[in-house]
Amino acid sequence: MEVRSRAPGKIILTGEHAVVHGSSAIAAAIDLYTHVLFRLPSLSENHGSVELELKDLGLVFSWPSQRLEERFHSMDTLPSTPQSCSSDHLKLIASLVEEKNIPEDKIWLSSGVCAFLYLYTSIHGYKPATVAVTSELPLGSGLGSSASFCVALAAAFLALSTRVSINDEKDGWLTLTTSDLELVNKWAFEGEKIMHGKPSGIDNTVSTFGRVVMFKSGELNQIQSTAPLRMLVTNTKVGRNTKKLVAGVSERVARHPGSMNAIFTSVDFISKELATVLETPTSDDFSVTTREKMIEELMEMNQGLLQCMGVSHPSIENVLRATEKYKLTSKLTGAGGGGCVLTLLPTLITGTVVDEVIADLESIGFQCLKVEVGGKGLEVCFG
């Protein structure tokens, strides 16, 4: 039996980091995906191992099912509902990953491989399987690669372990029912916890459900944007680690609780105001240009507060300066510290100017991505 899944990456329009501390955030799916192909071998094909192939990196990890059974035998039976990985369980998983001697220059992969092993063994136990992963997303860059990785894995595993209900179908790709999406999202969140430490859940939620969402303390509200949002994504290509950046903000809260909580309150208002702007229909009294100027102002305010949180970076500032020359507004997206930056492309900007901006940014070593914002979420395809 086999199944394919694909889960989108995301951009955070406002509210990253503050959302970990209870503020609202607005995020949107983008049309860059993590793809998973999951196969349970027939008896004749049985190779007796659990295999993970990271195709983009040319790496294959394999664990004999018998070895997994030996190491996990003390663990309870398969959980019937999503459970957090206990510290003892994570130590067991980490030891199985350490055995693979991931090359030093790819050691950042270990958290993803741990999340894979946790999700697979929690949903399918130790039975032999082949899992192949490819991604259109830059990893570790603020576009939700870890979340889309966990969502696509959880969906594929659940699709072949229980009867999932289908809500819609297009070109062979199936959208799951809301209750099944919620189950996938809960499992993916457990995978994110292994990689992020203290995730808010916004990344896996928007990867699962897609579209544009407002997220606050686990609560999801779809935002019905009244006009398309065009964003240029610039990858500074400065590697960073979301878990460390999230921890760094928490440490700053411990040092400056009053001022940091005031910042989080401001971000909460910014996200709520952005939601209102996005959902307000354009009219004679509220033109597209007025709407876009308000979005830009909220982005600029959020960027300033992210600098106060200590998660900007000189490379991000360089993108801000480069796009300011064209009177465009930018802000970091995701955990910051490098990674990706959003630039709003107003409706009236010409393709020629956009090409000039891209050429300017790429001339200083950045990579630009044109993405569709607010598209579909997780989908699966059988056979």
Ligand SMILES: Nc1ncnc2c1ncn2[C@@H]1O[C@H](COP(=O)(O)OP(=O)(O)OP(=O)(O)O)[C@@H](O)[C@H]1O
């Ligand atoms: N396709 C993939 N294959 C293997 N591991 C992956 C894949 N995508 C993500 N990961 C794991 O997720 C980690 C990157 O997660 P991280 O949260 O730091 O960045 P991000 O999710 O891209 O950015 P952000 O969380 O700010 O949106 C990688 O180091 C790797 O361990």
Ligand SMILES: C[C@@](O)(CCO)CC(=O)[O-]
């Ligand atoms: C930085 C953060 O707010 C978003 C990362 O994409 C972390 C989280 O919410 O889990």
Ligand SMILES: [Mg+2]
């Ligand atoms: Mg992540």
